[in-house]
Amino acid sequence: MKKSKSLIVSPKSSYLLIRCKKCATERIIFSHSTTAIKCDGCGEELVVPSGGMASINADIVKRLD
Numbered sequence: 001m002k003k004s005k006s007l008i009v010s011p012k013s014s015y016l017l018i019r020c021k022k023c024a025t026e027r028i029i030f031s032h033s034t035t036a037i038k039c040d041g042c043g044e045e046l047v048v049p050s051g052g053m054a055s056i057n058a059d060i061v062k063r064l065d
Ligand SMILES: [Zn+2]
Pocket: 020, 021, 022, 023, 024, 025, 039, 040, 041, 042, 043, 044
């Protein structure tokens, strides 16, 4: 019998203000974005969807709750 594993509840989703590490362009993203987001300034991929909380390849300036 399989032991049921409780799902790890990720911190509640929120909007984040992030800053590109390459060109410092700031933008607001959704922390659980399911689509990749590229920097408006340099085209660097800033957010990569990863099934839960998106993996963020930028500096998080602040959380907008
Ligand atoms: Zn950039």
